[in-house]
Amino acid sequence: MTTVSLTRLAIALAASLVLAACSSGDTPAEHSSADRAEGHTSSSAGLPAGHIDAGEKLAHAKGKATGQSCVDCHGEAGNKPIDPTYPKLGGQYYDYIAHSLEMYRDGDREHALMSQQAKELTDQQIADLAAYFGSRPTQLRDLKNAH
Secondary structure, rough: OOOHHHHHHHHHHHHHHHHHHHHOOOOHOOHHHHHOOEEEEEEOOOOOOEEEEHHHHHHOOOOOOOOOHHHHHHOOOOOHHHHHOOOOOOOOOHHHHHHHHHHHHHHOOOOHHHHHHHHHOOHHHHHHHHHHHHOOOOOOOOOOOOO
């Protein structure tokens, strides 16, 4: 095997392990049907229950720091980012979105726009945004059958 082949194999293996670890996470689908029917979720980060309706309103609200809303950059329902380097959020794991927003807010993850956007978010707002984007149809794909 060539060095390039080994590197690709190592990357694919690492990505598979990360995806497998994420798949056992806390997603809105794993909550009781009554909670899901009301748009409630919970977080391994200790956040309050997220509310899909509140998250949808927040996703469309313009942020003070940049004048942009979540959907301005990530697209309606989080599936049409304006820049190919921006992630698709629709259907993403609830906890991944929540932890990412907390890290931007707390300065543990840096991005020129996201750090400013998340700086003023409360725990409830983070939970609501995670519930909304996590509940949207997904265009995310895993590496199953990737060659």
